Amino acid sequence: MAVATPAAAAGAPAPPGAGLSLVQRALRKLGLVRDIDFALYLPMRYEDETRIVRLADTREGDLAQVEGVVTESEVAFRPRRQLLVNIDDGSDTCQLRFFNFYPSQQKQLEVGARVRVRGEVRGRFIGRTMMHPTVKAAGTSLPDALTPVYSTIAGLAQPVLRREVRSGLARAALDETVPESVGISIDAQEVWDLRRALSFLHYPTPDVAMATLEDRSHPAWQRIKAEELLAQQLSQLQARRERAAQQAPPLRSMTSATSLYAQLMAVLPFGLTGAQQRVGEEITRDLERSIPMHRLLQGDVGSGKTVVAALAAARCIDAGFQCALMAPTEILASQHFGKLVGWLDPLLAERGLRVAWLTGSQKKKERDVMSAAVESGEAALVIGTHAVISEKVRFRRLALAIIDEQHRFGVAQRLALRGKAVGHLEPHLLMMSATPIPRTLAMSYFADLDVSTLDELPPGRTPIVTKLVADHRRDEVVARIQAQLSQGRQVYWVCPLIEESEAVDLRNATETRDELADVLGQPVHVGLLHSRMSTPDKQAVMAAFTANQIQVLVSTTVIEVGVDVPNASLMVIEHAERFGLSQLHQLRGRVGRGAAASACVLLYAPNEAGRVGEAARARLKAMAETGDGFEIARRDLEIRGPGEFLGAKQSGAPLLRFADLETDALLLDWARDLAPRMLDQYPELAQKHVDRWLGTKAEYLKA
Ligand code: ADP
Ligand code: MG
Secondary structure (H helix, E strand, C coil), rough: CCHHHHHHHHCCCCCCCCCHHHHHHHHHHCCCHHHHHHHCCCCCEEECCCCCCCHHHHCCEEEEEEEEEEEEEEECCCCCCCCEEECCCCCEEEEEEEECCHHHHHHCCCCCCEEEEEEECCCCCCEEEEEEEEEECCCCCCCCCCCCCCCCCCHHHHHHHHHHHHHHHHHCCCCCCCCCEEEEECHHHHHHHHHHHHHHHHCCCCCCCCCHHHCCCCCCHHHHHHHHHHHHHHHHHHHHHHHHHCCCCCCCCCCCCHHHHHHHHHHHHCCHHHHHHHHHHHHHHHHCCCCCCCCEEEECCCHHHHHHHHHHHHHHHHHHCEEEEEEEEHHHHHHHHHHHHHHHHHHHCCCCCCEEEECCCCHHHHHHHHHHHHHHHHHHEEEHHHHHHCCCCCCCCEEEEEEHHHCCCHHHEEEEEEECECCCCCCCEEEEEEECCHHHHHHHHCCCEEEEECCCCCCCCCCCCEEEHHHHHHHHHHHHHHHHHHHHCEEEEEEECCCHHHHHHEEEEEEHHHHHHHHHHCCCCEECCCCCCCCHHHHHHHHHHHCCCCCEECHHHHCCCCCCCCCCCEEEEECCHCCCCHHHHHHEEEECCCCCCCEEEEEEEECCCCCCHHHHHHHHHHHHHHCCCHHHHHHHHHHHHHHHHHHHHHCCCCCCCCCCCCCHHHHHHHHHHHHHHHHHCCCCHHHHHHHHHHHHHHHHHHH
């Protein structure tokens, strides 16, 4: 397939790479396959080639296009080889300088030639110069629109891309999808139709107020952004409705004192917080319905999500079904396992049931035993890593799947979990996250989710004091550690993250452990936890730390999420400037889990230039200023932007390319309002709109 066939245009791309030219391959890398993809590939800036100006009227810094006669042309060798050309346009003169040039260019710039030159004017005092201007023959006709400049990649020259976009735009079917009767009326502005808006954004007229293109406030931009937000809302609403058409087993609540739920409540060593109760009821209501639950439980670190999950599991088991609980790492999974087993295993045993454990590193024999228990239904609760959803595991009657730290799971894994349906019955899905989603994101990217929020910490927590300490003051940190140890407390020390090499990470962590063991002396035990250790070894170290046989735990970031040792009261994070904000907050949440006053020390080291980068400084500042997970999330979004915040690559959700949730709040409201009406009244147009904007990516949203 050498050229784009109708099949490709209709959105059925050929297998990657097969028989494609280099240009097509490059275009594909930019996501440009269908005509509409080209039409929606908007310029990042423009060049004005519509006018010729007089040299005398140019000022330093102007990007100017002039026409003149070459009066001098020579190759000079000082300070290095360069082509020096003088031109005169009748009003004034200008020197052109080229460090890289071809004989053909030299010929084009022979004395006497009339040329059209475009470049930045420099040098006010020593006379005008242009470095490496573009040069054409003079006298050809001037374009009547600005020239688009598209973001491109190696192997795809700007003029080629320009030509491809132009023809894609010309071919694309741009009939309206927003029905007239539903109407686009945004903030009483004049609304442009789609073709006009796109044509204008690719080729604006030279009289346009450039600022309105740059800040995307121009009516053409408003139209495009409204369309994009509408596509997002429509696809999420479709996903929600598709789910509502599916069946899940309704899990009737049991209230008797002999129910697992009641018995679990009775053995809990604490009463539920108001927030836990409220959220528990929201989940219970969902579980009682025959529509699959699709709920996100968000709550700051330490807000007590695990208990809520355990109670939901108890509801599920009471109704005679199985529940799966997945965590992203074995350490975390084993913590859940430990805690839930402690609570639930005796209660399950009375019923002839058990908890099963499934991870990738498990021995085959053990795994076979566990899988058999899952298949027979004896394992009412199945806990583990993504091994839980491996193809070989067959549930007898799975009704509830709980995913902890959901943002660390990919779409594929979530889909696989749903594939564990029994017959035509989908499991209910509860996703938990310690990274709250700011409201604007929840309304756009997660519009298809129901969200429950634990906005209250269990009582008796003392706020964590966070200190920023420059790396050369490490001694003070050691004194702090000693002070905690003398009160019988325990300490975490998190080693820096060096992404290039796990081996270097390990060496650093080992050295730090040895150093700390040295300065702290007997009888303090300093333990080491790193990602290369085997799971049993990790578990042994964690168990020793939990039992206070280890007082100081040095680790790479494997303790990042969910680890729970209430006696630990100090967290030291080395090279804190290298960590992400959410990650720092998660790490900090490992302390302050008991009644003791806790502290977090963020050690930071300036770079060679003696500085900490701007984003890093913003992160450290946020950490020092607030302990509130929602505020942290808000600032994190501000620092990183939605793309990185959401981890788009992993989540697979198509990002907004044009709209900005903050500045386009009105357009978002419009789209939210219109989407349900459009789906009801004009389902075909709605589908066409989603296909046009999201193409094949729309599927991801349904995960
Ligand atoms: P996270 O939301 O970060 O997963 P956890 O579920 O690990 O939080 O809970 C943090 C700690 O608080 C655990 O030790 C847990 O047993 C305890 N906890 C949970 N709920 C309550 C409560 N209502 N009262 C007292 N302690 C609680
Ligand atoms: Mg947790």
